[in-house]
Amino acid sequence: AQSVTQPDIHITVSEGASLELRCNYSYGATPYLFWYVQSPGQGLQLLLKYFSGDTLVQGIKGFEAEFKRSQSSFNLRKPSVHWSDAAEYFCAVGPRGGTDKLIFGTGTRLQVFP
Amino acid sequence: KAGVTQTPRYLIKTRGQQVTLSCSPISGHRSVSWYQQTPGQGLQFLFEYFSETQRNKGNFPGRFSGRQFSNSRSEMNVSTLELGDSALYLCASSSGLAGGGGETQYFGPGTRLLVL
Numbered sequence: 174a175q176s177v178t179q180p181d182i183h184i185t186v187s188e189g190a191s192l193e194l195r196c197n198y199s200y201g202a203t204p205y206l207f208w209y210v211q212s213p214g215q216g217l218q219l220l221l222k223y224f225s226g227d228t229l230v231q232g233i234k235g236f237e238a239e240f241k242r243s244q245s246s247f248n249l250r251k252p253s254v255h256w257s258d259a260a261e262y263f264c265a266v267g268p269r270g271g272t273d274k275l276i277f278g279t280g281t282r283l284q285v286f287p
Numbered sequence: 288k289a290g291v292t293q294t295p296r297y298l299i300k301t302r303g304q305q306v307t308l309s310c311s312p313i314s315g316h317r318s319v320s321w322y323q324q325t326p327g328q329g330l331q332f333l334f335e336y337f338s339e340t341q342r343n344k345g346n347f348p349g350r351f352s353g354r355q356f357s358n359s360r361s362e363m364n365v366s367t368l369e370l371g372d373s374a375l376y377l378c379a380s381s382s383g384l385a386g387g388g389g390e391t392q393y394f395g396p397g398t399r400l401l402v403l
Contacts, residue, residue, distance in 0.1 A: 214396075215397075216291070216394035216397050219392070219393075222389070273337075273343075273381050273383070273390060273392055275320075276332070277322075277330035278329075
């Protein structure tokens with residue numbers, strides 16, 4: 174079955190510290206991979222996406238993610254977290270062709286301490 | 288360019304009633320997808336419409352239905368509401384020109400539905 178796992182429900186970091194949010198997926202073939210962020214009371218905003226090619230993907234707000242086929246992972250990273258990064262982060266996968274359907278992970282809530 | 292808009296933003300209904308939510312995609316976008324977000328189940332795909340046709344459907348009961356108009360605006364309807372239908376309903380649009388899959392989806396702010 175297709176699924177996305179985000180093992181960390183809640184992460185707390187200090188402002189300025191580095192961040193890594195984990196994402197593993199189970200899919201028949203390499204899907205499209207996405208990271209979205211959701212601030213309280215808001216919709217989802219796309220941070221970055223992986224389609225093919227370079228496995229290190231740069232996104233907005235200083236985020237990057239690395240696709241590792243052998244580990245079926247697509248972890249999100251940021252070298253220095255800002256207080257405004259506090260939000261919920263969702264990893265998602267989408268099939269290649271035919272539909273825009275996304276399968277989301279359960280999300281990781283990020284808390285940032287000053 | 289205006290983003291995805293959803294109306295209403297908040298809604299309170301009682302069990303057994305029905306509700307219609309509306310989504311206006313980004314101008315030029317032809318694909319609209321709907322998702323339900325709850326604390327227990329997370330984000331789940333409801334259905335997707337492209338050029339007025341349902342292109343994909345999630346695992347929701349038939350009480351959940353949708354449609355898309357010629358201007359790409361979409362509505363979703365939930366009949367015979369249950370307490371468990373309380374959720375944030377998100378709609379997302381994409382151009383749909385690549386035949387689906389992998390296109391950036393832009394999400395609206397959602398409609399928060401509370402069923403009493």
